[in-house]
Amino acid sequence: MRNALILAGNSNPALASRVAAALGVPLGRMFCGRFADGEVNLEIQESVKGKEVFIIQSTSKPVNEAVMELCLIISAARRSNAAYVTAIIPYYGYARQDRIMKPGVPISAAEVAKIISAMCPDRVVCLDLHCGQIQGFFPLNIIVDNLGTIHVGLKFFVDLALREPVIVSPDGGGVFRAQKFMELYKQQRGTDDVSFALMNKVRKVANEIEDIQLIGYVKNKSCVIVDDMIDTAGTLCEAVNCLIANGARVVYAFAAHGLFNGKALERIRNSPLTAVVVTDSIAHSAETKNAEPNADELQNLHKTEAAELQGSPLLLATLKEFVDDSFAIVTCSLGSDLFVPILSIVDRSKLQLDCSVLLSHRMSTGKTLLAKAVARETSATFLRIVGSELINKYHGEGCRLVRELFKVAKQLSPSIIFIDEIDAVGTRRYDTSCRGELAVQRIMLELLNQLDGFDNKSSVKIIMATNKIQSLDPALIRSGRIDRKVELPPPDEKAKKKIFEIHTRRMTLHDDVDFTEFINDKTNLSGADIKAICTEAGLLALRDLSVRVSLANFRAAKEKVLYRLKGKTVQSLYA
Structure with a gap:
């Protein structure tokens, strides 16, 4: 790919940077701003003549602006004599209206495909389209690939070594995706001890369901819900509650695209979900990632x-x-x-x-x-x-x-x-x-x-x-x-106590747990150190198959997290 160049719009520049670094392909210089009236002001600031150009742009929120940016970048590359233009759309917006379900509604997925096709890309690459038939909305002269993201989630769940796992499809439309996940999960796990369940949903409106029925047995099992996207998380949390009500031990969720609109994060936090795993097809906020925002965000x-x-x-x-x-x-x-x-x-x-x-x-x-x-x-x-x-x-x-x-x-x-x-x-x-x-x-x-x-x-x-x-x-x-x-000084005793309370509020603590010795310790613990101690203590308890975290776990966690100094020689660092 010596003659290749990657261009990125504003929807997910961090993903484009990571792809460029992984492939060893330069990330092209481009300005994508706005005129005073809100129009897209775009300029590719280096030559693309004769080059193979890859444009990475999810059509995510704000969807209309992302679609327009994508179209104009394709057009600018075409008019600048690029040899080959590939539009990589990790998340394809306007995908949910892919057929006429009732009178008076458009087939939005088809119309957006026509708009993108009018800019004449040579190839379009998408990830886990909401419906595979969207590939057919593009003309025959444009190659359209729909890549799966199942393998990304597989590694996470195989490493978890779940007991008696059940792969759950949240609706009939996702059965093929969930079954494929189950088959690959069996292969990588090396066992047939994986079952399947299906949830039948009756919707009142989008993102809101009237009734949900479970087909399958989940009592005392570890459930993994596999879906293509999480939007407002309303239907996801209803599905989780249904699984828990039917006796599921733990429930995880994996989705290719995490939109997390509206009160999605609040619903997920208040639900029995153990963890939610999504790809980075959409740029997530700091709140979503439980991390700081990107440097240029x-x-x-x-x-x-x-x-x-x-x-x-x-x-x-x-x-x-x-x-x-x-x-x-x-x-x-x-x-x-x-x-x-x-x-x-x-x-x-x-x-x-x-x-x-x-x-x-x-x-x-x-x-x-x-x-x-x-x-x-x-x-x-x-x-x-x-x-x-x-x-x-x-x-x-x-x-x-x-x-x-x-x-x-x-x-x-x-x-x-x-x-x-x-x-x-x-x-x-x-x-x-x-x-x-x-x-x-x-x-x-x-x-x-x-x-x-x-x-x-x-x-x-x-x-x-x-x-x-x-x-x-x-x-x-x-x-x-x-x-x-x-x-900035390190936290004092009062602050340490508050930090411990915050990071253990969701843990089940043993009666012997008392943080006084940690709070009064003269070690200059930072907030990050205390968070690491609490996390490690919880993991130590899990390794002992205990649901309660003991004082001994916290003491052992401190020894593991903090490095010990003897004189000026570091004896151990995260041993």
């Missing part, structure tokens, strides 16, 4: 639960605690060291407030989550980027990214720019002839130039984070550029 974080922080009429002076979507807690007793201004009052007071903050300390003290909390409490637009992502192999691209970042921040103001791991581009300068080092220094100079362009009244605030403040260039951290330096 833009989040609008709305003001929530700010009442406890309204003590001062002028400033939100203290962030006492912030619980993120994965139930990890960050505590910060900074007093008046961190200021989050209420802009209207500040304007009247004529105060000159800080424009930039540097957060520093060792890893896992919550610098990133604290920055997100600040954005949440001010209803500001939160733009996060990792310092290493500013470094680009193309000359001048890193500097351009810095300029674009600050430009977007101004357009979306009030906003907060959070640059994580600033030490990647902000280290001390020294004389060098290395082109790579010189490129990094130019990026830092551009960053300094942008920082000088902001004053204290700006509605754009900058937060930076580092684990190595001593390595930063003095020109970067001087007053006027970085107005305030805040060192």
Whole structure:
């Protein structure tokens, strides 16, 4: 694939990057933004003439914009004399209306296929189409492949070594998919001890069912529901409740596409589901993944639960605690060291407030989550980027990214720019002839130039984070550029207690469990350390076939998670 190029729209750039890295194929430079009236503004910024172009774009939410981006990228590649254009659509939107079920409805899947076909791609590749007949909606001159994702989920469930597994099809339309999953599961597991069950659903409207019937035996068995997508999770959770009511021991779910619209996550959390496994055909939010967002992901974080922080009429002076979507807690007793201004009052007071903050300390003290909390409490637009992502192999691209970042921040103001791991581009300068080092220094100079362009009244605030403040260039951290330096301490006793409570709230604890010894331990446990201890303790209990986690499990987990120091020599690390 020496003459190949991968292009990505805005729906799932992270997936495109991973595919490009796995294949060793360059990810093409392309701008895909919006004009002032909302039209797609697209430009392929390098030559595709004579190349085999692969366009990766899921037509996921917002579906209409994703479809339009896909069509325009195909058109731009065609008009730029690409030799061969393949449209890779991991998730094909508008797939559910694939036939006329009642008068007055369109066959949306067919109409969208016509729109994409009009752009003249040579090939279309999809993953687990909602209905295989969608392949026939494309003209004969376009090759259409429908690839399965079953093997992705198989590895996860084979490794689980489930007892008496039952593969469940949630409806009649998914029987073939579930049976294929069962056959491959038997082969990889090397046993015939796998059974099948079918659920018959009577729907009132889409995503809502009137009645559900189970065909098969699931009592005291481990059930795996296999489906093509999870939308609002309403029907999924009804199916789970039905299986549990019929005596299922545990219930898992596997789906190719996780849309998670509406109250899907809330329903899943409140259901008896043990785990939900989906592919990355759709870019998932931080809440969905129980992880932080991608470095270039833009989040609008709305003001929530700010009442406890309204003590001062002028400033939100203290962030006492912030619980993120994965139930990890960050505590910060900074007093008046961190200021989050209420802009209207500040304007009247004529105060000159800080424009930039540097957060520093060792890893896992919550610098990133604290920055997100600040954005949440001010209803500001939160733009996060990792310092290493500013470094680009193309000359001048890193500097351009810095300029674009600050430009977007101004357009979306009030906003907060959070640059994580600033030490990647902000280290001390020294004389060098290395082109790579010189490129990094130019990026830092551009960053300094942008920082000088902001004053204290700006509605754009900058937060930076580092684990190595001593390595930063003095020109970067001087007053006027970085107005305030805040060192985040590890959690205190009260915070440790709260973190343990949060991470064990869903566990069944033995009567002997008392976290006092862990809380009073002088080891500087971070929130991430405590989460790892709780997780490991739960796994140790499972290995002993115990449903309750004991104090001995927590003690053993601490020994496994934390490395022990004897003198200055690391004795064991995650042994």
